[in-house]
Amino acid sequence: MIVSFLRARWARAWLGIAAATAGVAVAATPALANVALTQISSDPFTNGTSQHATQVEPDTFSFGSTIVSTFQSGRFFDGGASDIGFATSTDGGSTWTHGFLPGITNVSSPVVPNGPFDRVSDPSVAFDAAHNVWLISSLPLTGTNGAGVLVSRSTDGGLTWGNPVTVNGDSGTDKNWTACDNTPASPFFGHCYTEWDNNAQGNLIQMSTSTDGGLTWGAKMTTPSRQAGLGGQPVIDPNGNVIVPIDNANETAVGAFRSTNGGASWSDVTTIALIRSHTVAGGLRSGPLPTAEIDGAGRVFVAWQDSRFRRAGKANDIVYSSSTNVGVTWSAITRVPIDATNSGVDHFIPGLAVDKSTSGATAHLVLTYYFYPVANCSAGTCQLDVGTISSTNGGMTWVAATMVTGPMTIAWLADTSQGRMVGDYISTSFNAAGTAHGVFAVAAPNNGTVFNEAMFTTAAAVTSAAGGIAGEVASADHIPPGIYVANHNDPHSWH
Numbered sequence: 001m002i003v004s005f006l007r008a009r010w011a012r013a014w015l016g017i018a019a020a021t022a023g024v025a026v027a028a029t030p031a032l033a034n035v036a037l038t039q040i041s042s043d044p045f046t047n048g049t050s051q052h053a054t055q056v057e058p059d060t061f062s063f064g065s066t067i068v069s070t071f072q073s074g075r076f077f078d079g080g081a082s083d084i085g086f087a088t089s090t091d092g093g094s095t096w097t098h099g100f101l102p103g104i105t106n107v108s109s110p111v112v113p114n115g116p117f118d119r120v121s122d123p124s125v126a127f128d129a130a131h132n133v134w135l136i137s138s139l140p141l142t143g144t145n146g147a148g149v150l151v152s153r154s155t156d157g158g159l160t161w162g163n164p165v166t167v168n169g170d171s172g173t174d175k176n177w178t179a180c181d182n183t184p185a186s187p188f189f190g191h192c193y194t195e196w197d198n199n200a201q202g203n204l205i206q207m208s209t210s211t212d213g214g215l216t217w218g219a220k221m222t223t224p225s226r227q228a229g230l231g232g233q234p235v236i237d238p239n240g241n242v243i244v245p246i247d248n249a250n251e252t253a254v255g256a257f258r259s260t261n262g263g264a265s266w267s268d269v270t271t272i273a274l275i276r277s278h279t280v281a282g283g284l285r286s287g288p289l290p291t292a293e294i295d296g297a298g299r300v301f302v303a304w305q306d307s308r309f310r311r312a313g314k315a316n317d318i319v320y321s322s323s324t325n326v327g328v329t330w331s332a333i334t335r336v337p338i339d340a341t342n343s344g345v346d347h348f349i350p351g352l353a354v355d356k357s358t359s360g361a362t363a364h365l366v367l368t369y370y371f372y373p374v375a376n377c378s379a380g381t382c383q384l385d386v387g388t389i390s391s392t393n394g395g396m397t398w399v400a401a402t403m404v405t406g407p408m409t410i411a412w413l414a415d416t417s418q419g420r421m422v423g424d425y426i427s428t429s430f431n432a433a434g435t436a437h438g439v440f441a442v443a444a445p446n447n448g449t450v451f452n453e454a455m456f457t458t459a460a461a462v463t464s465a466a467g468g469i470a471g472e473v474a475s476a477d478h479i480p481p482g483i484y485v486a487n488h489n490d491p492h493s494w495h
Contacts, residue, residue, distance in 0.1 A: 035404045036459035037442065040087035041098040043454065045074040047107050050082050050119075054414035054453045057423030058439040060351075061134075063127040063182070064432045065092045068158040069439040070123040070136045071455050073100065074107070075414040075421060079495035080119030080141040082107045085455070087439075088158035092431040093461050101152045103163030104140060118142055120150075121495045122176055122424075129182040130190025131213030134158045137167065137178040137194055141495060146173035149196050151214045167208050167217045172200020174493050175289075175424075179234040179242075186240035188262035193242055195232040199493045203228040203249035209263030223257055223268045230494065231289035231424075237298030243327040245292040245302035251275060253479075254290050254304055256327040272330045274477045278307035278316045280348050281375060282382035282410045285419035287494070291352045291427075297359035299324045301395070303367065305348040308474055309335045315346040315375035318367060319474075320395065333474040336367060338389055338401045341472070346375035347387075353428035353436045355464070363394040364464040368404070368428045368438030383407035384422075386440050390464035399467030404458060405442055412443035414453055422453075424494050428462075435461030 043053040051074065058071040067089045074082030083105055087098040102108050106115030117140035126135045134154040140147045148171075150164035167176075176196035181188045192210045194217070197203040205227055208217045232246035242259045246269065255269040277288040288304045295301070303320035307313035318336045323329060339345050347369050355364035368388050377383070385406030391398045413420035428438040443453040 035402065037405055037456045038096065038459045039454055039456050040069065040096040040439065041071070041073070041085050041455040043073045045082040045107055047074065047082055050074040050076040051414050051451055054451045055085060055455050056414055056421050056441050056453065057123070057425060058427055058441070058455055059124045059425065060427040060429040060437070060439050061125045061127055062429035062431045063129065066090050066157055067093055067429055067431055067437055068125045068134055069427070069455065070125045072121060072123065075416065076119055077415055078417045079144040080121040082119070084120050084123045084136065084138050086136060086158065086161065087455060090157060092433050092435070093437040093457060097159060101136060101138070101161050101164070104138065104150065116140070117147060122174070124177045126178045126180045126192060127182065128180040128190060128192050128213050133213040135178055135180070135192065135214045136161065137176050138164070139173060139176050139495065144495065145171055146199060146495060147171060148173055149176045149194060151178065151194070153214050165214060165217070167194050168196070168206070168220055170198060172198045174199040174203070174495060175231050177233050179236060181236045181240055183236070183238045183240065186238065188240035191262050193234045193263055195234050195244055197228070197230055203230055205229040205232065205246065205257070207263065207266055218263070221263070221266055223266050225268050227269050229269065233290060233292040235292050235294040235300055237294060237326065238296070239298065241326045243294070243300050243323070245272070245290045245300070247275070247289055251277070251287050251289070254288070254302060256300070256302070256323070258327050260326065270327060271479050272302065272321050273333050274479065275304065276306055276308040276313055278310070278313050278346065278375070280316070280346060281372065281377050282379045283419045284382070284384070284410060285416055285421045285424070286348045287424065289424055291350050291425060293352050293354035294356070295354050295359040295363040295394070296356045299359065299363065299394070300327055301352060301354055301365070303336070303350050303352045305350065306333070308333065309341050309472055311342070315344065316348050318347050318350045318369055320352070332476060334395065334471040335474070336389060337398055337469040337471050338387065344375055346372040349423060349426055351426035351428045351438055351440070353430050355430040355434055357434065361394055361396070362392065364430070364434065365391045365395055366428050366430070366436040366438070366462050366464050368426060368440060370422060379410050382410050384410065386442070388438060388462055390462060392464050392466045395471065397467050398469045398471065399465045400469065408443050412446055412451065412453065414451060431461065433461070435463050437461055
């Protein structure tokens with residue numbers, strides 16, 4: 001079981017963060033938020049080449065009562081981490097066990113002598129119900145360059161993991177994501193799909209499919225026009241169609257492409273919207289990468305940070321669009337009503353969950369996100385918080401938002417060449433009980449050059465609740481031609 005990683009100085013400095021053994025948490029002080037947290041992992045590595053103790057960039061996936069989270073541990077300044085961690089709950093998020101993936105880097109446990117890769121990044125987690133196997137995909141790095149895509153497999157419910165399987169061995173890879181078809185009636189039940197882009201080829205979108213529980217993977221494929229993209233997140237509808245929301249290579253538009261034949265071929269990207277993103281203050285690493293989910297009837301939701309509803313674009317809201325026809329057409333952009341558009345609050349790095357046992361006008365949504373109470377701040381004054389908000393009617397209305405934890409100071413976060421980091425993405429997942437757990441990085445004051453940034457979740461699951469706050473709908477974008485182009489000339493890396 002997980003043991004407490006909280007240092008005494010953390011507890012003295014910030015009583016609002018929960019200390020935790022498995023399933024035990026300390027309630028936050030009322031001045032912060034009445035939400036208790038459980039720590040689910042911490043960085044144990046000691047190699048002098050990366051920053052400790054740092055954990056960033058979590059993904060989660062839930063199937064039945066099992067939730068698996070995965071994240072970077074031991075962040076390097078110029079890209080990647082010492083290893084990929086995991087934390088698994090088999091009781092819907094009440095208690096957690098944790099560990100680290102073997103066989104990837106030279107500090108992985110057990111240690112691989114002269115390990116095949118120097119670093120690893122960008123973890124995502126999926127479950128293949130047809131083969132009863134959990135999958136964590138990751139991005140291996142040689143030096144600071146992407147060196148393919150890997151998948152680690154667990155056949156015992158996410159408790160232990162084997163050495164990685166190679167999905168792709170090319171140089172220049174970036175931002176991988178894996179999802180599996182878990183609908184028994186689907187003609188492609190048991191197909192798993194991994195998306196990534198090749199930064200060395202102008203962020204060329206690429207896909208690979210496995211039909212044997214991730215043991216082997218098919219040839220890499222791309223869109224007919226060889227389009228560029230970044231941060232794709234595949235989702236699969238009940239009929240086996242795969243829809244992949246994705247940004248263009250320079251993150252100025254969000255779109256989606258699809259396969260309706262089990263990954264035998266892929267469409268070109270349909271543009272959903274132009275992106276209007278405010279640059280987050282304080283040197284925080286943050287961009288408008290999408291977070292994507294799908295309800296039980298196949299309605300796809302994609303959300304991102306966007307400033308279109310704010311005067312002069314001085315702060316971000318979390319906005320979303322949805323599609324009910326396999327990503328061919330998309331709804332108008334809707335603002336999640338966390339606060340008023342003149343609040344001065346900046347919202348970013350969203351992790352959206354949709355309860356797949358619900359759909360349509362009664363679909364349950366939970367959104368976890370970071371925010372600054374004051375958008376116009378500096379590295380020395382910005383206060384970083386975590387919030388959550390929910391809907392029980394497919395996003396038509398939302399309950400009042402809840403502050404989960406904070407404030408954090410930017411200097412407490414892992415430092416990277418693209419800014420201080422909690423993650424390029426975070427995640428939220430519903431369990432079988434219809435409640436949700438978000439997983440996110442929380443930091444406390446540094447001890448000199450040693451950080452104190454680790455993975456947390458809410459001690460109690462978030463229950464989506466009915467509310468009466470309606471989101472604001474934007475007018476339609478005028479989409480100019482050429483938003484998605486072949487071999488984009490601005491290759492952007494998010495290692």
